[in-house]
Structure formats: C-alpha cells, structure tokens
Amino acid sequence: MNLKLEDKNTLHLKVCNVLRKAILQGxxxxxxxxxxxxLADSLGVSRMPIRESLRKLESEGLVKLEPHRGAIVKAMNVEDIEEIYHLRACLEKLAVEQSVPHLTAGDISELKRLMEEMEGTEDPEVFVQANISYHHLLIKRCNWNRLLSFIETLWNGFPQQTPTLLPGQMDLSNQEHQQILDAVNEKDESKAAVLVSEHIKRTGEALVNSLG
Known part of the structure; x- marks a missing residue:
C-alpha cells in the first residue's frame, strides 16, 4: 500500500486525511x-498522531475503537454514501425552505463571513469547519425539530472532509455557496433550497465516482 502524506495541516490531520482516504478507497x-x-512505521510518524487520528476517525464513523483490539475498520460502501447524500439532499432542502424566511440580518452577515473564510483559505480543515458552520446556519431557523434531528444523524454518519478527497472541491463549493447566499439575500427560499439540494447531490455523486 502506498500511503502518501499531503503538505497541509498539522501532523495528526495529515495522518487522518491519509487514513480516511485509504479506508474510503477500500x-x-x-x-x-x-x-x-x-501504521506509524508505514507513514514515518510516531504513534501519537496515529492515536489522535484514529479517535477522529471513530467520531466520523469510519472505525470503531474496541478494548484490547484497537481500531477496527467499519463497513462503509458506495450504497451507504449514496443513501446518506440522497437523504441529505432531500431533508436539507426542506429545512432550508423552512429556515430562510426567518434568517436574521445577523445570520446573513455570518453566512457572508463564512463564505469569505472559505474563499480565503487553502487549508482543507479550515474550509471543512467553515463549511459545516455554513450548512448549520442555513437551517438554523427551521422549527421542525424532528427534521433537524434526522439531518444531524446523517451529518454524523459520514465525514464532511470531501475537500481532502476530491480535487477542486473547494473552488466548486465556493461557487455553489455563493449562489445559495445570493438566493438567501433575495429572500427566495425555494431557490436557495433547490441550490442546496443540488450542491449536496453533486458532492455525493463526485465522491462516489472518486471511490469507484
């Protein structure tokens, strides 16, 4: 196996990116x-960043840490990814449509700030955190608590680190995020909802194709 470290982020995040990609690619x-x-010998690092990475991958649902056995790779297949992204596309569309009419001026200002943060960074981990906050904020004012609970479950069921897996994902997502923000500014909740749904579907399809 040829595991290659990338150049960005701190050491344990580099290790985490490599291991995540290896797991998802089979x-x-x-x-x-x-x-x-x-793993430490293969990557030329100490065990500490390996341990930190495995804990993060457990939180993403890709491995399970078991007493006396260590980290066990969990089953994750293309059908799982397709299901998660399809459900996200449908449910977040509903949540955005409910939320956008009630977003405050402060909410919209924060969306703009997150957009600027995503556009201004080349660090995938910084982008990922801003991206998660952006999507959370878009549905913040949705009052359907069961719907938000379902979405939270889906977010926890698969890692959000597609920028570390898909070349060009950050630039393309920035373009799509700007279109969504334009619709929010226009108070066009239907358009914003459709754009969010298409954005999620496109990301899911790209991820499946990259792992095929």
Whole structure:
C-alpha cells in the first residue's frame, strides 16, 4: 500500500486525511484491525498522531475503537454514501425552505463571513469547519425539530472532509455557496433550497465516482 502524506495541516490531520482516504478507497477491509505500530512505521510518524487520528476517525464513523483490539475498520460502501447524500439532499432542502424566511440580518452577515473564510483559505480543515458552520446556519431557523434531528444523524454518519478527497472541491463549493447566499439575500427560499439540494447531490455523486 502506498500511503502518501499531503503538505497541509498539522501532523495528526495529515495522518487522518491519509487514513480516511485509504479506508474510503477500500485499501483497508471492513473488520480489519489497524495496528498503530504498523501504521506509524508505514507513514514515518510516531504513534501519537496515529492515536489522535484514529479517535477522529471513530467520531466520523469510519472505525470503531474496541478494548484490547484497537481500531477496527467499519463497513462503509458506495450504497451507504449514496443513501446518506440522497437523504441529505432531500431533508436539507426542506429545512432550508423552512429556515430562510426567518434568517436574521445577523445570520446573513455570518453566512457572508463564512463564505469569505472559505474563499480565503487553502487549508482543507479550515474550509471543512467553515463549511459545516455554513450548512448549520442555513437551517438554523427551521422549527421542525424532528427534521433537524434526522439531518444531524446523517451529518454524523459520514465525514464532511470531501475537500481532502476530491480535487477542486473547494473552488466548486465556493461557487455553489455563493449562489445559495445570493438566493438567501433575495429572500427566495425555494431557490436557495433547490441550490442546496443540488450542491449536496453533486458532492455525493463526485465522491462516489472518486471511490469507484
């Protein structure tokens, strides 16, 4: 296996990006035990960033940390990804349509600030955090709590780090985010909702194609 570190972020985030990509591409089999010493030797790092990375990957649902066994790769297939992104596209469309009419001037100002943060960074991890905040804020004023709970479950079911997996994802997402923000500024909740849905579908399809 050829695991390559990228140039950005802190060491444990570099390691995490490499391991995440290897898991999603099937370099590790579901049920396989990830041995810290072997990963550390393969990547030329100490065990500490490996441990930190495995904890993060557990929070993303890609591995399970078991007593006396360590990190076990969880099953994740293309059908899972397709289901998660399709459901997100449908449910977030509903939530955005409910939320946009009630966004405050402060909310819209914060959306603009997050847009500027995403456009101004080349660091995927900075982009990812701003992107998560952007999507959270778009649906913040939705009053359907069950709907928001379903969306939160989907967000926790798959990592949001597509910029570390898809070349050009950050630039394309910035363009789509700007179109969504324009619709929000126009108070056109239907247009904003459709744009969000298309944005999520496009990302999901790109991710599936990249792992095919």
């Amino acid at each position: 370099d590790f089999e579901p049920g396989q035990r990830l041995i810290q010493s072997e």
